[in-house]
Amino acid sequence: MNGLERLWRFLVAELADFPGRGNALLRNLVACTLVIVISVSLEVPLLALSLIAVFFVGQSNVVLTRMVGILFIVSTTLAVGLAILLLKFTYGYPLLRILCASVLFFAAMFFLRATRLGPLFFLVAIVIIYVQSLVDLIQQPELLLRACLWVWMAIIYPILVTLVVNTLLLPQEPQAQLRAAMRRQLAQVDARLAALAAGRPADANITPAQVQQGTLSLHKLLRFACMRDADYRAEEPRQLALITCVSRLYAASALQAAPVDDGEALEVLREDCAALSASLEGGARLVLPVLHSTAVARSLGAPALEEMRDALRVLTRADEPPPASGATAKEPLLVSDAFSNPNYLLFAFKTWLASMLCYVFYNAVDWPGIHTVMLTCVIVALPSLGASTQKGLLRIGGCLVGSALALFCIVFVIPRIDGIVGLLAMSLPVIGLGAWVAAGSERINYAGLQIMFCFALALLEQFGPTTDLSEIRDRLVGVLLGVLVSTLVHGLLWPEREGEALLRRLAEIFHHIADLLRLPPGTDATRVHALSLRGWSRLSDCEAMLARVALEPGWQQSEHEELTLLCQTLLSSAKEVHWLSVRLQRHRALLVAQRSDFSGVEQEHLADWLDSYAAQLRDEAGEPAPWPALPPVEGEADERDWRLDLVELRRLLGALLLRRQEEATALQEIRP
Structure with missing residues (x-):
């Protein structure tokens, strides 16, 4: 029952609406509708391949859509050209054809890992392996050449349709996305300040995970906006x-939970945030005259409010001409260990x-309907076992749902429809479901x-109604x-x-927090x-890695359950420690600015202990450093808050230390 509850919560969370999801659904539906009408009307084959091109190219904003679209056009042209060239010299010589195709396929899979152009070589590998199945299905050379050219056409024209829809009809501009994301965060800040001014707790707390996601999303959208607009690049x-x-x-408002008596200061901060939000409506230059009023020239009492005031003051100084920045170094095409890493x-x-084993199997049993088994081997091939397992499970789950819906439509819907309107009425709801999940x-x-x-x-590969259920069966068998x-x-072979x-x-994250x-x-x-942004980014990478590790074959066995729980606990604690470390650093800076004799050296002692704990986690040292002595929680209000934060940080680190014995036992399970 617990497993079913976790699955239900996972599905509810993943299928919930969020800003931009409805727009993505609408863009995919419009593009797919145009592609279905064009393909059925002009009898362009391989409609399923055309629709999958729409889904791949349609991204979250115009910049990504154009980048992926251009990459797909180049990759498909290169892949089909190589496939035709291969057939020209090897058609009629099966062994030579398989050997040459294997060389090209092997090279594509190697450069997928060893270069920055992985998607390009992934498509080359897919087309090369797909053409080998066409050779077995089509015996005449001329028809085989036409089939290869139709593959090119079935991918290229939907890409152009998708680019038109995403650029002209329903553009999702990253600049607008960035402004909308900032306005949403400022609205939450205003709501929390209003609650504090009214002497009541905020309606909803802002969690460290929300701060992490919000910070990373803003920086990602800024990068896309600069790629899209030359003005943004000049004003970066x-x-x-x-x-x-x-x-x-946003982060400072989450730190302030207790009500504040200084209503005037809160009102000024709310006015500043409102002016900042208003300036984002049309992208105009920021004008915040209230920042220079006497109300914010004095101490605001709460460190979080001081941090908010300081953030607004720093922004006013950004109106000065920015210093010229040097050119950004381009990343090399090959990764640094391209020819030294045997992996x-x-x-x-x-x-x-894996692909050759499947190729031999489906030819040996004379079952050409499962030729997609080779494509599955390529699609689910990812660097780590966990990532491969995750993609395999998603592929199986999606295939089961799609096949069940196709079976339902064949039995109950197709006998009752006639014409393109009925075809669209049957297909678009399923395509919409896929677009929502995608x-x-x-x-x-x-x-x-x-x-x-x-x-x-x-259902859509023929230019008329179909009642053949073998395609559904063969598809399931091929995927499984x-x-x-x-x-x-x-x-089994050199698992990663x-x-x-x-x-x-x-x-490394704990070392980074210590440096902070x-x-x-x-x-x-x-x-x-x-530095805080870099820490959030590393924590996000670790979350994704933990999700993949938990799916590695054998990882969920009883001997690894403790290790999985340990990693989850470490990651959760790392978020809280990082969150509290940023707060400590800002409090300390404010105290030093107010009192020249204040040093806050106890904070550095905790950083030393955190470094020793990180070394022990990597098994480079046997014992963490002794606990540093902390001063009593006394003194003025601001200093007392800082000392309370120190005590809280030590409590979090102490919780990590309590799990040390469990950690040592669990680590033995994966270390030789």
């Missing part, structure tokens, strides 16, 4: 100062071996694509067999597990925010 330093201010206001070659070999997070979005693809493959073979090959890397990543605590008191608040 000022725009960066703007989103830094909003992030600091890349082993990954290519394992993927090739617009979600990485933990579920691939299942949405599979729902749509399996449905379209069973491909996932099984790929999992066995990648799990992330368990040890996860613990190293967690240790050790910053000099006079450190610029913008630099503190930049």
